Amino acid sequence: MFRRWLGGLALAISVSIAPVWANENHDVYSDDSESALETYNRAMFDFNTGFNHYVLMPVAEFYRDVTSPFVRRRLRNLFDNLQEPVSAGNYLLQAEPKQSGVSLSRFVINSTLGLLGMFDVADAWGLKQEQTNFDDTFAKWCIPDGPFIVLPFIGPSTPRAATSMALGFVMDPVYWSTTNDANVHDKVTYGLAAVYAVVIMEENMDLLNDLEKNSVDFYATMKAAYMQNRKNKGCFNDGAQSSAASYDFDFGIDETTDY
Amino acid sequence: MKKYIITTFCALLLNISAAQAAVDAAKAQQFVENVTRDGIENIINANVSQKEKDERFAKLFNSALDMNFIGQFVLGRYWRTATPAQREAFIKAYREMNVKTWSKRFDEFKGRDFKFLGTTPSNSANQVFVNSEVPMPEGQPAKVVWRVKQDGNNFKIVDIIIENVSLAITARNEYSAYIKKAPNGVDDLIKDLQQKAGK
Numbered sequence: 235m236f237r238r239w240l241g242g243l244a245l246a247i248s249v250s251i252a253p254v255w256a257n258e259n260h261d262v263y264s265d266d267s268e269s270a271l272e273t274y275n276r277a278m279f280d281f282n283t284g285f286n287h288y289v290l291m292p293v294a295e296f297y298r299d300v301t302s303p304f305v306r307r308r309l310r311n312l313f314d315n316l317q318e319p320v321s322a323g324n325y326l327l328q329a330e331p332k333q334s335g336v337s338l339s340r341f342v343i344n345s346t347l348g349l350l351g352m353f354d355v356a357d358a359w360g361l362k363q364e365q366t367n368f369d370d371t372f373a374k375w376c377i378p379d380g381p382f383i384v385l386p387f388i389g390p391s392t393p394r395a396a397t398s399m400a401l402g403f404v405m406d407p408v409y410w411s412t413t414n415d416a417n418v419h420d421k422v423t424y425g426l427a428a429v430y431a432v433v434i435m436e437e438n439m440d441l442l443n444d445l446e447k448n449s450v451d452f453y454a455t456m457k458a459a460y461m462q463n464r465k466n467k468g469c470f471n472d473g474a475q476s477s478a479a480s481y482d483f484d485f486g487i488d489e490t491t492d493y
Numbered sequence: 494m495k496k497y498i499i500t501t502f503c504a505l506l507l508n509i510s511a512a513q514a515a516v517d518a519a520k521a522q523q524f525v526e527n528v529t530r531d532g533i534e535n536i537i538n539a540n541v542s543q544k545e546k547d548e549r550f551a552k553l554f555n556s557a558l559d560m561n562f563i564g565q566f567v568l569g570r571y572w573r574t575a576t577p578a579q580r581e582a583f584i585k586a587y588r589e590m591n592v593k594t595w596s597k598r599f600d601e602f603k604g605r606d607f608k609f610l611g612t613t614p615s616n617s618a619n620q621v622f623v624n625s626e627v628p629m630p631e632g633q634p635a636k637v638v639w640r641v642k643q644d645g646n647n648f649k650i651v652d653i654i655i656e657n658v659s660l661a662i663t664a665r666n667e668y669s670a671y672i673k674k675a676p677n678g679v680d681d682l683i684k685d686l687q688q689k690a691g692k
Contacts, residue, residue, distance in 0.1 A: 363632065448594050450685045454670035458663040466657055 271381060278384040279453045285387065286435070286442070294435040306436065308352040313430055315344050315351020317365055320405045327371045336361050368398035373467035382457050387431075390460040516621045518612040521641040524648035525623045528557045529607045537603050550596045559642060559649035560588045566651075567664045568679075571672055575679050582683045589690035602627070607637070619643050620651065 298306075318341035325334035340356040340363065348355040357363065372394050373379075380393035391399070403409060408426060412419040449455040536549050564584040565572050572580065605627050613622040620642050626634040640652035640661075652661040668682060675681035 444594075444598070448590070448689060449667055450682060450689075451667050451671040451674075454667040455663060458666035459658045462658045462662060463656055 271383065275382065275384045275457075276453055278386060279389075279456070282384065282387065282389050283446075283452070286439075290431060290435045291439050294432050294439055297432050298436050306433070309429075310433055310437075311344075311348075311354055312351045313433065314363065314365070315341065315348070316406055316408060317367075317402075318344070318351075319407050320367060320402050321365045323405060324366045324368060324371045328366065328374045333364060333366070336364065337366075368401045369395055369464075370467055372398060374470055376469040376471050379461075379464060382461055390456055392461075392464070395464070516614075516619055516641075516643045518614075518621050521621045521643060521648055522609055522612055522623045525625070525639045525641060525650065526607070526609055528553065528650070529625075532599070533602065533606070537600060547596050550599060551592045554592050554595065555588070557650050559651050560584060560591070562642065562649070562651050563661055564588070566661050567668060569665050569669055571669070571679055579679050579683065583679065583686075586683050586686035586690060590686045593690050608634070613638075615640065622654075 301309075318337045322334045322337035322341065325331070325337060340361050341351075343356040343359070343361070344351045344354060347353075354363065377394060379395070383391050383393065383396070385391045385396060388399075408422060409419075412422050445455060446452045532550075532553055536546050536553065539546065539549070541549075561584060564587050567587065568575065568580075568583060575583065607625045607627055610624040610626065613624060615621055620640060623639040623641055625637045625639065627637055628634045636656055638654040639650055640654065640659075642649050642651045652659055654660070671682055671685075672678050
């Protein structure tokens with residue numbers, strides 16, 4: 235249910251912002267902040283920040299207190315393992331059959347010998363974890379990312395990222411293996427999504443708090459960092475382009491006074 | 494036709510090497526390697542008080558990074574309209590805030606070794622990218638790219654790009670957004686940065 239709701243939400247947002255998207259100059263380097271989307275984004279960002287501070291972070295804090303790093307690692311591995319079929323499918327869509335085979339083998343080996351994925355047995359056999367997702371696939375297909383958009387609870391996203399996430403949820407093995415009992419399906423998907431949110435928050439909250447403390451405009455910082463991080467995924471049309479940042483760092487300064 | 498392609502290719506190659514001649518890529522990488530080694534050996538692994546560590550870090554930070562250059566880029570178009578006093582105050586506050594922030598976070602690099610992976614030419618004059626990666630506790634290593642500027646025999650870091658995220662561009666976006674909304678523009682920014690550096 236939760237995941238279906240997410241999918242619907244992503245779709246609704248992609249459709250409703252499509253006209254904005256067409257007009258907006260979504261260059262990450264430009265600092266044009268006068269737009270309807272920006273007003274919405276900032277409001278939603280504030281809401282999410284509040285939610286994180288008052289709900290998600292305290293829960294993540296508790297989770298950290300009652301578990302050891304070893305236990306947290308096992309849980310994280312479990313979630314990572316559930317992503318392997320998504321990776322396997324997407325590697326196929328990216329014309330990388332070999333990598334697809336690696337992901338699939340990892341899923342089979344770790345789900346059985348690795349106790350539902352809690353232990354990464356396949357890694358020791360030379361099958362290294364290299365995850366991919368629908369977003370990487372769409373980037374490969376040269377589908378544009380679209381503007382920065384803040385989703386309720388989920389946080390920073392873009393139309394392409396949101397669509398990819400919704401597709402990823404549906405392809406998750408837990409999702410399709412529980413569909414025949416609606417009751418179980420809802421509980422399992424709701425529960426897993428909530429636990430996953432806590433696991434991810436536990437890993438990231440120190441960095442998030444640090445960033446917030448050191449920034450004068452947390453929203454602008456997050457937007458710039460998020461959008462840059464998504465660049466250079468490499469599209470089939472790019473040819474052999476360098477992946478290094480290529481922004482212009484000569485800014486015509488006439489004076490070079492030392493301070 | 495084939496000949497034409499080869500000629501163009503050679504011309505291109507010559508062009509590229511001419512543009513790169515201003516930067517000694519190997520030395521630039523050596524410079525960054527020295528900076529990171531200095532940081533790990535003489536600060537993180539050194540058996541001295543935290544205060545001494547902070548002082549050493551500030552010294553290394555100020556000698557390795559060209560904060561004048563970075564600060565001017567970060568302030569963007571507001572640099573041009575700022576008064577000399579504002580410029581000076583901004584660079585000072587920005588420098589102190591960064592030293593403070595990174596000094597605290599620096600210990601996270603304990604026990605990790607940068608692996609250097611060669612250089613990539615840059616479109617900007619006298620600059621080159623030094624590529625490296627840092628092993629993470631779990632999963633794949635993090636990609637760290639250093640933008641290095643050469644001035645004669647002198648090298649300075651002018652940007653650090655972690656997993657595609659440029660610290661200079663991020664700060665530039667952040668500060669432009671802030672200044673646009675702040676009633677007293679750059680002055681408010683300087684005051685906020687000073688406060689963050691003081692904490």
